[in-house]
Amino acid sequence: MKIKDILKETTPHISFEVFPPKTDAGFESVLAATDKIAALKPSYISVTYGAGGGTSKNTVNIASHIKDDLGVTSLAHLTCVSSTREHVHEVIRKLKEKGIENILALRGDIPKESEFPLPDQYKYASELIKEIREQGDFCIGAACYPEGHVEAERKKDDIDHLKHKVDCGVDFLTTQMFFENSIFYNFLYKIREKGIVVPVLPGIMPVTNKKQMKRICDMSGTVLPQRFIDVLERFGDEPKAMQQAGIAYATDQIIDLFANGINHVHIYSMNKPEVAEAIMNNLSEIVAGR
Numbered sequence: 001m002k003i004k005d006i007l008k009e010t011t012p013h014i015s016f017e018v019f020p021p022k023t024d025a026g027f028e029s030v031l032a033a034t035d036k037i038a039a040l041k042p043s044y045i046s047v048t049y050g051a052g053g054g055t056s057k058n059t060v061n062i063a064s065h066i067k068d069d070l071g072v073t074s075l076a077h078l079t080c081v082s083s084t085r086e087h088v089h090e091v092i093r094k095l096k097e098k099g100i101e102n103i104l105a106l107r108g109d110i111p112k113e114s115e116f117p118l119p120d121q122y123k124y125a126s127e128l129i130k131e132i133r134e135q136g137d138f139c140i141g142a143a144c145y146p147e148g149h150v151e152a153e154r155k156k157d158d159i160d161h162l163k164h165k166v167d168c169g170v171d172f173l174t175t176q177m178f179f180e181n182s183i184f185y186n187f188l189y190k191i192r193e194k195g196i197v198v199p200v201l202p203g204i205m206p207v208t209n210k211k212q213m214k215r216i217c218d219m220s221g222t223v224l225p226q227r228f229i230d231v232l233e234r235f236g237d238e239p240k241a242m243q244q245a246g247i248a249y250a251t252d253q254i255i256d257l258f259a260n261g262i263n264h265v266h267i268y269s270m271n272k273p274e275v276a277e278a279i280m281n282n283l284s285e286i287v288a289g290r
């Protein structure tokens with residue numbers, strides 16, 4: 001099923017995310033986690049794409065397993081910045097062959113070790129989006145950044161670039177994680193004012209590990225509100241307490257989003273079925289399983 005059709009539904013929905021293993025050795029354990037997450041009946045499951053594209057076959061295979069064996073709609077991420085056009089086109093062909101209808105089209109982070117962009121390589125996600133549109137009847141998602149993308153010097157320019165990207169053929173957007181919902185509401189107001197009208201799924205990360213959080217925030221430029229810093233400081237060194245507090249914090253954000261009229265929330269579940277399940281349990285009377 002195309003995600004743009006799922007997004008027409010007006011009751012509260014949750015989707016989850018898994019990431020593929022870096023090596024083939026980890027494949028079975030990722031599959032086991034994916035199976036447990038699929039049993040929660042989310043509206044779809046997204047599968048990230050390893051930076052550099054070296055593990056692209058795992059993304060395609062996991063997305064295919066979710067759709068064909070588990071009966072859940074899948075969304076395959078695809079980044080383009082570190083790959084040749086030939087490789088990217090090959091992955092699109094494989095996705096088409098396997099009947100995967102949904103692609104999250106991304107640029108990917110600029111590789112530090114090589115020149116950017118190389119001749120005949122992609123510079124922005126918008127170029128990839130145009131090419132996917134030409135190659136098949138896909139539902140195309142893209143990324144957006146309520147706090148501004150790390151490379152953008154001015155948020156205004158970032159929103160102008162987002163408008164151009166959406167106009168290249170985007171059906172829906174998913175946000176970078178945020179920990180203060182007012183940041184998302186302000187962003188939504190600004191992009192709607194700019195004429196970006198596609199559905200926007202807020203991306204929520206249930207934080208279960210203090211160290212991982214620091215690394216992710218350094219990379220993405222995500223700002224932590226004091227309320228969340230207090231949680232990290234109080235519980236960050238006790239893994240079980242941190243997990244419980246992180247799930248409660250994320251649940252609180254999700255309920256606030258639903259209460260404010262958002263119908264679809266994407267959870268960065270990071271291959272952790274126990275976290276996905278705890279969130280679904282907290283929302284058992286709110287979210288309808290599919």
Ligand code: FAD
Nearest residue numbers: 048049077106107108109124125143149151152158161176
């Ligand atoms: P773009 O939309 O191309 O934007 C990148 C930067 O270029 C922005 O600063 C933008 O303002 C600027 N820009 C865009 N167009 C123009 C233009 N025409 N002129 C000048 N500047 C311009 N990474 C992975 O490696 N694998 C994943 O699976 C993955 N999944 C993600 C999922 C989500 C929901 C999000 C939010 C991010 C994900 N990422 C993933 C990270 C993403 O690849 C990085 O954030 C990357 O740096 C930007 O990708 P993009 O598609 O947003 O790029």
